[in-house]
Amino acid sequence: MIDLVTGAAGFLGSHLCDALLAQGREVIGLDNFFTGRRQNLAHLRGNDRFEMIRHDVINPILLEAGRIHHFACPASPIHYQYNPVKTIKTSVMGTINMLGLAKRVKARILLASTSEVYGDPEEHPQKESYWGRVNPIGPRSCYDEGKRVAESLMFNYHAQNGVDIRIVRIFNTYGPRMALNDGRVVSNFILQALRHEPLTVFGRGEQTRSFCYVSDLVAGSLLMMERDGLTGPVNLGSPTEVTVLELAELVLRLTSSRSKIIFKELPVDDPVRRRPDIALAREKLGWEPRVTLPDGLRETVDYFQRVLAE
């Protein structure tokens, strides 16, 4: 049975391909290389169980697959806001195309959804039953609303066509192979610290996030894909909540950096608090993150150091 991974050249997609291949599976990756890089998959060249196809998911494709891991979509605010109409097309048309494929070839399909469907939440921590508070016309809406429509499409194809679906709602995830230029807070702070440049904390840094290391996230997604009788959505993320300022201080300590912290304007609609309730993942998947934030950050710092040295 073939596992199809969309967004395979990206941060999460490339780690997912590695994990699937390590399980002995046959993998086809799709990517249009908008934010993904060949370098993320360079180590798989010559692996005869892996094949890469340049393809934009807004166009239909027909191939054989038993599992579709649908991860294609830019994930960092600067990338998804670069061409917001394209971001919506990727989420909506891309998900329709992958669902159409799943329906035709009778594949199981998992959608990489996001904590952003909860928007700037009034409920804390966020449970899967919470409907969210998203500004439908704000700068983040191309991503948030795109993923909300994608979730709706998944459930409608499931009800109407019997497609076998899985949805995971991924909270902030970090680790090696995050793009250096993607503007997310972990990559920004590590790069700034390694270059001894000021760390740019947006607002007063009191907003919170919960950061999950990539290997934990991939393990959770794979468990979800193979669990029978469970559509989700299921939250996957770290239950350890930190303020952005605490994260900055931790990165400074781990890198022994001379950088200062400076404060910049808070972006529009930046969520104030975010932490998943992972009771459902614990109960149904027996899953919870194992890697602590300092340990995961050390691995990520090592990666960025290697990339900067090259």
Ligand code: NAD
């Ligand atoms: P990423 O930007 O590194 O990877 C996304 C990949 O999708 C890239 O390789 C990109 O080139 C590809 N892509 C984008 N548009 C495409 C299109 N139209 N056709 C084909 N390929 C396309 O981001 P990531 O962090 O790896 O995120 C992967 C998925 O996980 C996304 O769907 C994202 O919404 C979801 N997610 C990620 C996080 C996180 O913290 N990393 C959190 C929540 C959800």
Ligand code: UDP
């Ligand atoms: N952030 C920051 N400095 C940066 C980049 C981001 O303070 O250089 C903040 C941002 O305002 C947000 C948090 O860090 O409150 C996480 O931002 P990111 O873009 O990584 O993810 P998201 O907002 O989608 O959770």
